[in-house]
Structures are given as structure tokens and as C-alpha cells.
Amino acid sequence: MTVSDADVLVRRQGRIGRITLQRPKAINALTLGMLQSVAGALDAWDGDADIRAVLIDGAGERGFCAGADLRALADSIRTGDPGAADRFMAFEYRLNARIAHYPKPYVALMDGVVMGGGVGLSAHGSVRIVTERTRLAMPEVGIGLLADVGGTYLLSRTPGELGTHLALTGESIEAADAMLCGLADRHVAADRLPALIDALTACDDAAAIEACVADHASPPAPGRLAASADWILACHGADDVPAILAALRNHPDAGAQAAARRIAGNCPTSLAVTLRALRDGRRLGRLEPCLEQEYRLVTGLMRRPDFLEGIRAAIIDKDRTPSWQPAGPYSFPAVVPGLFD
Numbered sequence: 001m002t003v004s005d006a007d008v009l010v011r012r013q014g015r016i017g018r019i020t021l022q023r024p025k026a027i028n029a030l031t032l033g034m035l036q037s038v039a040g041a042l043d044a045w046d047g048d049a050d051i052r053a054v055l056i057d058g059a060g061e062r063g064f065c066a067g068a069d070l071r072a073l074a075d076s077i078r079t080g081d082p083g084a085a086d087r088f089m090a091f092e093y094r095l096n097a098r099i100a101h102y103p104k105p106y107v108a109l110m111d112g113v114v115m116g117g118g119v120g121l122s123a124h125g126s127v128r129i130v131t132e133r134t135r136l137a138m139p140e141v142g143i144g145l146l147a148d149v150g151g152t153y154l155l156s157r158t159p160g161e162l163g164t165h166l167a168l169t170g171e172s173i174e175a176a177d178a179m180l181c182g183l184a185d186r187h188v189a190a191d192r193l194p195a196l197i198d199a200l201t202a203c204d205d206a207a208a209i210e211a212c213v214a215d216h217a218s219p220p221a222p223g224r225l226a227a228s229a230d231w232i233l234a235c236h237g238a239d240d241v242p243a244i245l246a247a248l249r250n251h252p253d254a255g256a257q258a259a260a261r262r263i264a265g266n267c268p269t270s271l272a273v274t275l276r277a278l279r280d281g282r283r284l285g286r287l288e289p290c291l292e293q294e295y296r297l298v299t300g301l302m303r304r305p306d307f308l309e310g311i312r313a314a315i316i317d318k319d320r321t322p323s324w325q326p327a328g329p330y331s332f333p334a335v336v337p338g339l340f341d
Helices: 032-046 071-079 082-100 118-123 151-157 164-170 176-179 190-200 206-216 227-236 243-249 254-265 268-284 289-303 305-316
Strands: 002-004 010-015 016-020 055-058 064-065 104-110 114-115 128-129 134-139
Touching: 002 151, 002 254, 010 032, 010 206, 032 055, 032 082, 055 064, 055 118, 055 190, 064 118, 071 082, 071 227, 071 305, 082 176, 082 289, 104 243, 118 151, 118 305, 128 176, 128 206, 128 268, 151 268, 151 289, 164 227, 164 254, 164 268, 164 305, 176 227, 176 243, 190 206, 190 305, 227 254, 243 268, 289 305
Parallel strands: 016 055, 055 104, 064 114, 104 128, 114 134
Antiparallel strands: 002 010, 010 016
């Protein structure tokens, strides 16, 4: 069976069901229709005994998925139809939870750029493969949102304060660091992916799939986070952003100084909300309540002026000089009352 629309290709290949995101010029940025195609394939294959696993990848050389089509979401807000953005988020989050509990192996090839919604389509899977080209990030604090698609669950479970660091800086990481943070399982060289896919088509069960991936895997190049874990832990333990910024600025490590500069340039409201949501993520302990909270937070943040300003600065004008309202760091909940109610 092959089902194709403009942006997603769904087909059977041997014993696996394959899903390929097909918007390479946009690094496979997600639309509601794309999410519906993925969900439809998962539903169809759930009870199909001939399909032993699902594999998802992205077309093109640039990456797996850069996340949601943010320009489209911003347009819905700008034109007075925030309900369209709400519906996208609600469907996306339900799909993230579906992936996390899918009864068959769900293999995600996280090659190239993996950001935002791309993390939601991959990091909740059961077999998560990165390559030497992987660049994974949750950069939402730079556009007036927060690390969502289950990010407050995933990043709250990383060793030490690595997740807090990634969520507040929005910086990208490579294969070894993705594995260290529990966002990926195996590294496979990009030129080995075609052979891996061919081998997976003959696998009968989860054990065979794991053995097949292990056979094609190799150690990744060393990452950066392990060497920085001590100062990240020392500086990111506070429960408000000003205290974290002060700790980073006072730390002698150059990496801490760079992190402070990155955080200071991000949206102050998003930083405060993200930090609170991460701390709540540790307490909530399960994906679904984190997604429920993220939905309330994201739909609220999209209605604030910082979201449209963040999209303007990052995507439309690309001047990288957003004018945040308010402009300085603060402790939650100084100017965001009601979001967590």
C-alpha cells in the first residue's frame, strides 16, 4: 500500500510501515494535514499483523523536521483565528502521546535538523536514531513560546540540569549529547541509513529490530554537554531566571558566560514560564499531564504580543532583534498570572 499527498508519503516496505515527511524546502515543517496523515497511518497499522514496526524519516538533505510551520500559526493569530493554532496544537499533542504509547516499535531516523515538533515526532518513539548530522534543539523561548510537544517532560528527566540548560538557552546539540540527555538511543552513520532501512524491512519483532539497529550502530563523536555538566548543574538549580542568570554570569567558565548571553536574548516571559513548567514536569512525572499543561501554556502564550514579535524577528524580517514585552528577566509569575491555573 502506498498513500501519498503533497507533504507526507505513507507506504508499506516489507514488514514495516514507512512514513516520510516531504516538505524538504521547509525542512519538513509540520502542517495539520501532515500530522493527520501520520496519525492515520499509525491508526491503520495498529491492528495490522503484517506490519511489525513503523519507521519515520524526513525527505531532503537538511533534516528530519524543523518543527511546526510557525509562519502559518502566526498568520492564524494575526488574522484573528487563534482557534486554528489551538487545533493544530491539540492534535499535535495527542499524536505525541499516541507515539509514546504505540504498541509496535516506532523507529525515528533523526538525521539532520530536529527541532520543536520534530522532537515530538521522534523523541517519544521507542527506537530513536541519530547521525553525525543531527542537530537537535528546543528553541521555542526565542519566539515567545516554551519547550512543548512533551518537552517539559523529556527535558525534566535529563541528568542533572542539562534539560533546564537546553530549554532556557534553546541551543542545539549533536548525537552524543542527544543520547546523554535520553532523547535518542543509537547513533548510526548517515551513509549506513539505507542499509539499516533495508535490514529493518525483514525484522519480525522488537528484539530483531533492536539487534538490527545495534548491528548498524557506531559510537558517536564526543559531545559537549558532559564536559560542561558541572557548571550547568551548579548554575541552573534555582527556580527563577534572574538567579540562574546571576549564577551563570558569576561563573568563571566561558561556557557559562555564553549561556548567560543566550538566555538574556530570549523572551523573558517564555523563560519564566518554561522554567516553572520544567519544575512542574518533574513533579507531574508522566507525559500526559505535562502535555495538558503545555497546551494551556502554549495557547496562552500565542495570544501574547511576544509570539508574533518572535516570529517577525526570526522568520519574517530575520533581523534577530525582537522587542520583548516586558524586556527584562523576572521571576514567575510577575507578569504571567493565570497561565498555570
